[in-house]
Amino acid sequence: MSAQTLIQFKQITKTYQMGEVQVHALQNMNVEITDGEFIVIVGPSGSGKTTTLNLLGGLDSPTSGELIISGTDVAHYDEKALTTYRRDKIGFIFQFFNLLPTLTARENVEFALELVESNGTQVQDRALNLLEKVGLAERADHFPSQLSGGEQQRTAIARALAKNPLILLADEPTGNLDFRVGRKVLRVMQDLNRQDGRTVVLVTHNTAIGQIGDRVIHLRDGNIAHIDVNEKPLEAEAIEW
Numbered sequence: 001m002s003a004q005t006l007i008q009f010k011q012i013t014k015t016y017q018m019g020e021v022q023v024h025a026l027q028n029m030n031v032e033i034t035d036g037e038f039i040v041i042v043g044p045s046g047s048g049k050t051t052t053l054n055l056l057g058g059l060d061s062p063t064s065g066e067l068i069i070s071g072t073d074v075a076h077y078d079e080k081a082l083t084t085y086r087r088d089k090i091g092f093i094f095q096f097f098n099l100l101p102t103l104t105a106r107e108n109v110e111f112a113l114e115l116v117e118s119n120g121t122q123v124q125d126r127a128l129n130l131l132e133k134v135g136l137a138e139r140a141d142h143f144p145s146q147l148s149g150g151e152q153q154r155t156a157i158a159r160a161l162a163k164n165p166l167i168l169l170a171d172e173p174t175g176n177l178d179f180r181v182g183r184k185v186l187r188v189m190q191d192l193n194r195q196d197g198r199t200v201v202l203v204t205h206n207t208a209i210g211q212i213g214d215r216v217i218h219l220r221d222g223n224i225a226h227i228d229v230n231e232k233p234l235e236a237e238a239i240e241w
Protein backbone atom coordinates (compact mmCIF):
# COMPACT_ATOMS: atom_id res chain seq x y z
CA MET A 1 0.00 0.00 0.00
CA SER A 2 1.33 3.41 -0.88
CA ALA A 3 1.81 6.07 1.77
CA GLN A 4 -1.28 8.15 2.49
CA THR A 5 -1.56 11.85 3.06
CA LEU A 6 -2.61 12.33 6.67
CA ILE A 7 -2.36 16.10 7.16
CA GLN A 8 -2.88 18.95 4.70
CA PHE A 9 -2.34 22.62 5.50
CA LYS A 10 -4.07 24.54 2.70
CA GLN A 11 -3.49 28.28 2.69
CA ILE A 12 -3.52 28.32 6.48
CA THR A 13 -3.32 31.74 8.07
CA LYS A 14 -3.39 32.55 11.77
CA THR A 15 -3.71 36.16 12.84
CA TYR A 16 -3.89 37.28 16.46
CA GLN A 17 -5.61 40.54 17.23
CA MET A 18 -3.78 42.40 20.00
CA GLY A 19 -5.88 45.51 20.54
CA GLU A 20 -5.23 47.60 17.44
CA VAL A 21 -2.36 45.44 16.27
CA GLN A 22 -2.60 42.30 14.15
CA VAL A 23 0.08 39.67 14.65
CA HIS A 24 0.46 37.42 11.62
CA ALA A 25 1.61 34.21 13.29
CA LEU A 26 1.16 32.08 10.13
CA GLN A 27 0.68 33.27 6.58
CA ASN A 28 -0.59 31.08 3.74
CA MET A 29 0.98 27.88 4.96
CA ASN A 30 0.77 24.98 2.53
CA VAL A 31 2.22 21.59 3.34
CA GLU A 32 1.23 17.93 3.28
CA ILE A 33 2.35 15.34 5.78
CA THR A 34 2.22 11.63 5.04
CA ASP A 35 0.97 8.98 7.44
CA GLY A 36 3.98 7.57 9.30
CA GLU A 37 6.31 10.50 8.72
CA PHE A 38 8.60 11.96 11.38
CA ILE A 39 8.42 15.71 10.81
CA VAL A 40 10.59 18.24 12.61
CA ILE A 41 9.57 21.89 12.49
CA VAL A 42 12.43 24.26 13.24
CA GLY A 43 12.66 28.02 13.40
CA PRO A 44 13.67 30.84 15.69
CA SER A 45 11.50 32.07 18.53
CA GLY A 46 8.33 33.71 17.24
CA SER A 47 8.45 32.03 13.81
CA GLY A 48 5.12 30.26 14.33
CA LYS A 49 6.13 26.79 15.54
CA THR A 50 3.83 26.58 18.54
CA THR A 51 0.98 28.13 16.56
CA THR A 52 1.38 25.41 13.92
CA LEU A 53 1.36 22.67 16.54
CA ASN A 54 -1.63 24.14 18.38
CA LEU A 55 -3.64 24.19 15.15
CA LEU A 56 -2.68 20.58 14.43
CA GLY A 57 -3.57 19.61 17.98
CA GLY A 58 -6.95 21.32 17.95
CA LEU A 59 -5.97 23.74 20.72
CA ASP A 60 -6.75 26.63 18.41
CA SER A 61 -8.37 27.25 15.01
CA PRO A 62 -6.88 29.00 11.98
CA THR A 63 -8.11 32.42 10.88
CA SER A 64 -8.48 31.15 7.32
CA GLY A 65 -7.56 28.15 5.20
CA GLU A 66 -8.28 24.47 5.42
CA LEU A 67 -6.64 21.99 7.76
CA ILE A 68 -7.47 18.53 6.49
CA ILE A 69 -6.77 15.64 8.87
CA SER A 70 -7.57 12.17 7.53
CA GLY A 71 -9.80 13.72 4.89
CA THR A 72 -11.78 15.97 7.26
CA ASP A 73 -11.42 19.74 7.48
CA VAL A 74 -10.99 20.58 11.17
CA ALA A 75 -10.39 24.31 10.54
CA HIS A 76 -14.00 25.25 11.24
CA TYR A 77 -14.65 22.88 14.12
CA ASP A 78 -16.44 24.45 17.08
CA GLU A 79 -15.15 24.03 20.66
CA LYS A 80 -17.03 20.78 21.16
CA ALA A 81 -15.80 19.17 17.96
CA LEU A 82 -12.25 20.32 18.72
CA THR A 83 -12.41 18.74 22.17
CA THR A 84 -13.47 15.42 20.69
CA TYR A 85 -10.79 15.68 18.00
CA ARG A 86 -8.11 16.38 20.62
CA ARG A 87 -9.26 13.57 22.85
CA ASP A 88 -9.50 10.93 20.13
CA LYS A 89 -6.73 11.79 17.70
CA ILE A 90 -3.94 13.75 19.37
CA GLY A 91 -1.16 12.92 21.83
CA PHE A 92 0.60 16.03 23.12
CA ILE A 93 4.04 16.32 24.73
CA PHE A 94 5.17 19.63 26.21
CA GLN A 95 8.47 21.18 27.22
CA PHE A 96 7.63 21.16 30.93
CA PHE A 97 6.09 17.65 30.99
CA ASN A 98 2.83 18.79 32.68
CA LEU A 99 2.51 15.68 34.85
CA LEU A 100 0.16 15.74 37.81
CA PRO A 101 2.50 16.03 40.84
CA THR A 102 0.28 14.14 43.29
CA LEU A 103 0.04 11.06 41.06
CA THR A 104 2.75 8.46 40.46
CA ALA A 105 4.05 7.81 36.95
CA ARG A 106 1.69 4.85 36.65
CA GLU A 107 -1.27 6.87 37.95
CA ASN A 108 -0.53 9.71 35.53
CA VAL A 109 -0.78 7.23 32.65
CA GLU A 110 -3.84 5.52 34.15
CA PHE A 111 -5.57 8.86 34.48
CA ALA A 112 -5.23 9.41 30.73
CA LEU A 113 -6.30 5.83 30.00
CA GLU A 114 -9.46 6.18 32.06
CA LEU A 115 -10.67 8.79 29.60
CA VAL A 116 -10.78 6.15 26.87
CA GLU A 117 -11.06 2.79 28.68
CA SER A 118 -13.47 1.87 31.46
CA ASN A 119 -12.19 -1.60 32.38
CA GLY A 120 -10.01 -1.10 35.49
CA THR A 121 -7.82 -4.17 35.01
CA GLN A 122 -7.12 -3.23 31.40
CA VAL A 123 -6.26 0.31 32.45
CA GLN A 124 -3.68 -1.00 34.95
CA ASP A 125 -2.17 -3.49 32.50
CA ARG A 126 -1.97 -0.99 29.70
CA ALA A 127 -0.43 1.71 31.90
CA LEU A 128 2.37 -0.67 32.82
CA ASN A 129 2.82 -1.73 29.19
CA LEU A 130 3.15 1.88 28.12
CA LEU A 131 5.66 2.64 30.86
CA GLU A 132 7.60 -0.44 29.74
CA LYS A 133 7.53 0.86 26.20
CA VAL A 134 9.30 4.06 27.26
CA GLY A 135 11.73 2.12 29.49
CA LEU A 136 10.22 3.13 32.82
CA ALA A 137 8.58 -0.01 34.21
CA GLU A 138 10.89 0.17 37.26
CA ARG A 139 9.85 3.74 38.00
CA ALA A 140 6.10 3.17 37.78
CA ASP A 141 5.43 3.95 41.44
CA HIS A 142 7.59 7.06 41.64
CA PHE A 143 6.09 10.52 41.85
CA PRO A 144 7.20 13.12 39.30
CA SER A 145 9.38 14.80 41.95
CA GLN A 146 11.23 11.49 42.33
CA LEU A 147 11.97 11.24 38.61
CA SER A 148 14.66 12.93 36.53
CA GLY A 149 13.60 15.38 33.83
CA GLY A 150 14.13 12.75 31.14
CA GLU A 151 12.11 10.19 33.09
CA GLN A 152 9.31 12.70 33.56
CA GLN A 153 9.26 13.38 29.85
CA ARG A 154 9.17 9.65 29.06
CA THR A 155 6.25 9.32 31.49
CA ALA A 156 4.54 12.15 29.60
CA ILE A 157 5.11 10.25 26.34
CA ALA A 158 3.55 7.11 27.86
CA ARG A 159 0.60 9.25 28.93
CA ALA A 160 0.27 10.75 25.44
CA LEU A 161 0.17 7.22 23.99
CA ALA A 162 -2.70 6.16 26.26
CA LYS A 163 -5.34 7.02 23.69
CA ASN A 164 -3.35 5.46 20.85
CA PRO A 165 -3.27 8.80 19.04
CA LEU A 166 -3.27 9.22 15.29
CA ILE A 167 -0.66 11.95 15.61
CA LEU A 168 1.96 12.54 18.30
CA LEU A 169 2.81 16.24 18.72
CA ALA A 170 5.77 17.49 20.72
CA ASP A 171 6.52 21.14 21.47
CA GLU A 172 10.21 21.56 22.42
CA PRO A 173 10.19 18.15 24.18
CA THR A 174 13.90 18.35 24.98
CA GLY A 175 13.95 22.10 25.65
CA ASN A 176 14.31 21.56 29.37
CA LEU A 177 16.74 18.63 29.20
CA ASP A 178 20.47 18.09 29.01
CA PHE A 179 21.32 16.66 25.58
CA ARG A 180 22.31 13.23 26.89
CA VAL A 181 18.92 12.88 28.54
CA GLY A 182 17.19 14.59 25.65
CA ARG A 183 18.58 11.99 23.26
CA LYS A 184 16.83 9.24 25.22
CA VAL A 185 13.55 11.08 24.84
CA LEU A 186 14.17 11.48 21.10
CA ARG A 187 15.10 7.76 20.94
CA VAL A 188 11.70 6.84 22.36
CA MET A 189 9.95 9.07 19.84
CA GLN A 190 12.00 7.64 16.98
CA ASP A 191 11.12 4.10 18.09
CA LEU A 192 7.42 4.94 18.28
CA ASN A 193 7.61 6.30 14.76
CA ARG A 194 9.59 3.43 13.28
CA GLN A 195 8.17 0.46 15.17
CA ASP A 196 4.55 1.52 15.36
CA GLY A 197 4.49 3.75 12.28
CA ARG A 198 3.14 6.58 14.36
CA THR A 199 3.14 10.02 12.74
CA VAL A 200 5.25 12.44 14.79
CA VAL A 201 5.46 16.22 14.49
CA LEU A 202 8.17 17.67 16.70
CA VAL A 203 8.79 21.39 17.08
CA THR A 204 12.13 22.80 18.19
CA HIS A 205 14.30 25.91 17.90
CA ASN A 206 17.28 23.52 17.82
CA THR A 207 18.31 22.85 14.22
CA ALA A 208 20.51 19.87 15.24
CA ILE A 209 17.40 17.91 16.15
CA GLY A 210 16.12 18.31 12.60
CA GLN A 211 18.57 15.58 11.58
CA ILE A 212 16.40 12.82 13.06
CA GLY A 213 13.35 13.81 10.98
CA ASP A 214 12.30 12.38 7.62
CA ARG A 215 11.66 15.99 6.65
CA VAL A 216 12.47 19.30 8.28
CA ILE A 217 10.13 22.26 7.82
CA HIS A 218 11.97 25.54 8.35
CA LEU A 219 9.72 28.38 9.52
CA ARG A 220 10.57 32.08 9.26
CA ASP A 221 8.14 34.82 10.27
CA GLY A 222 5.09 32.61 9.87
CA ASN A 223 6.13 31.23 6.48
CA ILE A 224 7.73 28.00 5.35
CA ALA A 225 11.19 29.13 4.25
CA HIS A 226 12.17 25.70 2.93
CA ILE A 227 11.71 21.99 3.56
CA ASP A 228 14.68 19.63 3.79
CA VAL A 229 14.40 15.92 3.08
CA ASN A 230 16.69 13.63 5.06
CA GLU A 231 17.25 10.55 2.93
CA LYS A 232 18.93 8.94 5.94
CA PRO A 233 17.69 10.48 9.19
CA LEU A 234 20.26 10.31 11.98
CA GLU A 235 19.78 8.08 14.99
CA ALA A 236 18.76 10.01 18.10
CA GLU A 237 22.04 8.98 19.79
CA ALA A 238 24.03 10.82 17.14
CA ILE A 239 22.49 14.22 17.85
CA GLU A 240 24.51 16.77 19.86
CA TRP A 241 23.54 20.20 21.03
Ligand SMILES: Nc1ncnc2c1ncn2[C@@H]1O[C@H](COP(=O)(O)OP(=O)(O)O)[C@@H](O)[C@H]1O
Pocket residue numbers: 016017018023024025043044045046047048049050051052
Ligand atom coordinates in the same frame (compact mmCIF):
# COMPACT_ATOMS: atom_id res chain seq x y z
N1 LIG B 1 -2.09 34.04 21.92
C1 LIG B 1 -1.38 34.92 21.20
N2 LIG B 1 -1.76 36.22 21.11
C2 LIG B 1 -1.05 37.10 20.39
N3 LIG B 1 0.06 36.80 19.70
C3 LIG B 1 0.50 35.54 19.75
C4 LIG B 1 -0.19 34.53 20.50
N4 LIG B 1 0.48 33.37 20.36
C5 LIG B 1 1.53 33.63 19.57
N5 LIG B 1 1.55 34.93 19.19
C6 LIG B 1 2.53 35.58 18.31
O1 LIG B 1 2.58 34.84 17.10
C7 LIG B 1 3.92 34.71 16.65
C8 LIG B 1 4.29 33.24 16.56
O2 LIG B 1 4.32 32.70 17.89
P1 LIG B 1 4.63 31.17 18.21
O3 LIG B 1 3.86 30.30 17.30
O4 LIG B 1 4.45 30.98 19.66
O5 LIG B 1 6.18 31.08 17.81
P2 LIG B 1 7.31 30.03 18.23
O6 LIG B 1 6.67 28.85 18.88
O7 LIG B 1 8.01 29.71 16.95
O8 LIG B 1 8.22 30.76 19.17
C9 LIG B 1 4.77 35.50 17.61
O9 LIG B 1 4.94 36.80 17.08
C10 LIG B 1 3.93 35.54 18.87
O10 LIG B 1 4.21 36.68 19.63
Ligand SMILES: [Mg+2]
Pocket residue numbers: 049050051
Ligand atom coordinates in the same frame (compact mmCIF):
# COMPACT_ATOMS: atom_id res chain seq x y z
MG1 LIG C 1 6.96 27.97 20.77
